Amino acid sequence: RGMLFSVNENVPTERWRYLMRVVSVLVGAATATVMAGLGVAAPAHASNYGIELNGQYLVTSNGDWAKSNEVFHNERTIRQVWTTSSSCASPSKCTGQLTSSEGWTAPMRYSEDQWIVDRFIPDWQPCYDGSASGNNQKFRFWPVDSNGQRGNTDGSTFGGFVENHGLSGACGKNLPLVITVPLRVQRIIQ
Numbered sequence: 001r002g003m004l005f006s007v008n009e010n011v012p013t014e015r016w017r018y019l020m021r022v023v024s025v026l027v028g029a030a031t032a033t034v035m036a037g038l039g040v041a042a043p044a045h046a047s048n049y050g051i052e053l054n055g056q057y058l059v060t061s062n063g064d065w066a067k068s069n070e071v072f073h074n075e076r077t078i079r080q081v082w083t084t085s086s087s088c089a090s091p092s093k094c095t096g097q098l099t100s101s102e103g104w105t106a107p108m109r110y111s112e113d114q115w116i117v118d119r120f121i122p123d124w125q126p127c128y129d130g131s132a133s134g135n136n137q138k139f140r141f142w143p144v145d146s147n148g149q150r151g152n153t154d155g156s157t158f159g160g161f162v163e164n165h166g167l168s169g170a171c172g173k174n175l176p177l178v179i180t181v182p183l184r185v186q187r188i189i190q
Helices: 013-038
Strands: 055-061 066-068 071-073 078-090 093-100 105-111 114-126 132-143 157-166 178-189
Touching: 078 105, 114 157, 132 178
Parallel strands: none
Antiparallel strands: 055 078, 055 178, 066 071, 066 178, 078 093, 093 105, 105 114, 114 132, 132 157, 157 178
């Protein structure tokens, strides 16, 4: 009974996944130590924690459910294809790059059980005087099951939000324009 849990206990999926990631890191560290002792170089990108995003994904931001200040309103629904490449240094730290079919690229990172993509869009918010102000756009998404609930999946479907934050003081207003839109990320090519 001195173990963390017995084989017959129901271990929550997230806890089991966390424990397996810890075991994976410990085994990887032990392997690297043995290989270093033997004078063998470790492969450059040998990470495989099951959270890397590599391939092509259909990304849909559903403008029918857009919100500003917790009030729903319609925005344009946007579909694009992302081509992604990423690697992980640990089960909780990954980085990568994506290229959108809309013609932009951005770095991406994995932190706190979610993928995050930040980019800046100049001239996003039109102002009354004919000028325009920029937008700090942030995509946040995580694995979801077939019901859209956050959870342990095969990594082919993600749900989340795209947050558009206008700049404070833009167009002569101190309160920035913020629009949040639901997001679906679906793997199409691995």
